Amino acid sequence: MMETNQFVAIGLVVAILIGVTAVFFAAGDPDGLESTAIVILGEKDLFGPTPEDADPEAVGHEGSFEYEAPMPDYSMGEEGGKMGEVIAVVVGIILALxxxxxxxxxVAASKH
Known part of the structure; x- marks a missing residue:
């Protein structure tokens, strides 16, 4: 029978492999979280065009939306490429674990 540590290690490796592979298949369009942030900040209607797609004269703004993110688009500078995305996935998986x-x-300690 497989030991718990072995099971966790194999699960971690599988999760990282899936996560790193997914980086190369991910869409470049804004994800749900980013889109929701734009809606909450009032820069976009829930079902309307994004600020970049909107007609500036029709909606009354320049058609651009900016906010500060700790790691914008998971990048690591100009030449970071996919490496920033890979690092974000690996760090996220490890933090979740x-x-x-x-x-x-x-929980176990509170039961004793």
Whole structure:
């Protein structure tokens, strides 16, 4: 029977492989989170065009939307390419694993 540590290690490797592979198939269009941020900030209607697609005279703005992101488009500077996306996926997977383990330990400790 497989040990728990072995199971977790294999699961982590599989998750990273899937995540890194997905980076190369991901669409370049704004994702749901980015689109939702634009809607919440009032720069776009829920079902309307994005600020970049909108007619500036019809909506009353220049048709551009900017906000500061800690890692814009998962890039690492001008020549970062896909490497920033790969790093973001790997770091995200590891952080999620650590959070799950932390919550699991806290729940287990509270039951004793």
């Amino acid at each position: 650590l959070i799950v383990f932390g919550v699991g330990k806290a």
